[in-house]
Amino acid sequence: MVGAVSQAPVPASRRALLGVVLMLGILRATEGRKLKFVNLVYRHGDRAPVRRYPTDPYVEKDWPQGFGQLTQVGMRQHYELGQYLRHRYKDFLNILYDWQEIYVRSTDVDRTLMSAESNLAGLYPLRGHKIFLPGLKWQPIPVHTVPLQDEKLLVYPVKNCPRYVELMMETESCSEYKEVLQANQDFLKRLSANTGIPYKDLSLYAVWLIYDTLYCEQVHNFTLPLWVTPATMEHMRQLKEFAIKSDYGLYKPKEKSRLQGGVLLKQILQNFAQVVNGTKSTHKLIMYSAHDLTIVALQMALDVYSLAPDYAACHIFELYQEENGSFTVTMYYRNGSSSETRLLTLPSCTESCPLEKFILLTADVIPENWQEECQAHRSSIQIELILGLASGFCFLLLLIILCVKLQCRNVYQSLGYQKLASHHEPDEEDHETRDNLKPKGSQGCLLLMFDE
Incomplete structure (x- = not known):
C-alpha cells in the first residue's frame, strides 16, 4: 500500500517535519545508538463474545461478567505483556513508575481500560516506598480516555466519514467482492439455516461476528453445536480475513487508509516529532490500548498487515538516534502472548528506517485535512x-x-x-x-x- 518515494508527493506538514529531522540530523554525533522513544498500540486481552446469534445455545448470563467483558485469561495476558515490556525496556524505563515517562490512552471500553491497568501492573511491579498499603502489590496509574462518541483516534472504522461509506459501497460493487459472495453462496445459506440469521441479512460482517462468538466459546471450552466443524470454523475465518481486506484494502486502499489507519499513523508521527523537537513531550513511552481493528487499520496503512490480531497483540514503534545524530524507526510485532516478537519492515525501506524516509514513504496515506477528505464525492456538476x-x-x-x-x-x-354548485364538494x-x-x-x- 505504501508507494515508492517518487510516487508520493510530500504535503506541507510533512515537509515541515522533514525539515526538523534533517536539521537535527547534522548535529554532533552521539555516543552510540540510543533508544529515544517507544509508541505501542495493543489489542485488549481475552474477552467474552460481544453478542450471540439467534440459535446460540448460550446467553449472556453464561459469561461471568457478561458480553464483551475482559476475562481473567485476558487480565493474565496483559499482565504478562507488561512483564515482557518491563524486561524489554529495563534499561530504558525507570523501574518505578514516573508520570513524566509514560502516557497511556485507552478507548472508553471496559475491556481496553482493564487491559491497560493489567498491563501497567506487570510493567511497574510495586516495591520500596511505592508500597502505600502493606500486602497490596498494586498502585494506581492514570489511563486517559475520551467518550466513544468523541473517539477519532483509536476506534475503527472511524465514524462520520461519508467518503468512506462511498468507498465501501463501491467496494461491494467491484468484481472480486461479488465473485467471493457468489462462490460462497451455498455456504452462507447453510450458515443462515444453522444460525437463524435470515440469508438476506448474512453479510460478511455478520459472518465475522458469528465466527467471533464461536471462537470465544471454543477457547473457553463451551460445547459447540454439531454443525460447527473445524472446516466450518476455518471457512468463516477466511471470510473474516476477506472482510478485513475489503474494509481497509481491496479497492482504493490508499484512500481508505487516509480516512482510517492513516489518522493513527499521523498521530504517531507527530509523537515522533515532539521527541525530535525536544520541546513539548518528555514521555519515553506512549501506550494506546485499543482493539483488533485499530491494529488492522494501522498495519494496512503501513502495508505490513498479515493476519487478524490475536488477543494482547502489540505493534511496537521504536525511535532511535544514531551515532551520527540522525533518527531511525524500527517496528516490531508480537501477535499475542504466545507469539515471538518479530521485526516488521516498511516496504521500500530497511529494518532501521531513516525517519525522513519513513515520513516520505507514508506521505500518501496521511490525511492533510481529514474533515475535508471525508466529504462525499458529489461534484457541483x-x-x-x-x-x-x-x-x-x-x-x-x-x-x-x-x-x-x-x-x-x-x-x-x-x-x-354539468358541474353543479353545491355546499359539499x-x-x-x-x-x-x-x-x-x-x-x-x-x-x-x-x-x-x-x-x-
Missing part, C-alpha cells in the same frame, strides 16, 4: 445535472397531467354532465360520493377532476 434532470422531469409530468385534464374535461362535457377521502359520480368508461378522468 453532478448535483446540477441531477437537479436539472429532476426539474425537467417534473415539468414534463405537469404538462402531461395538464393535457390529460383538458382531454378529460372535453369528454366530461361531451357526455352532457367531494374530497380525496369521500370515496362513496366519488364512486356514485363516476360515468362508465371515464373513472380515471373524474379522479383527476376532483383533485383539481
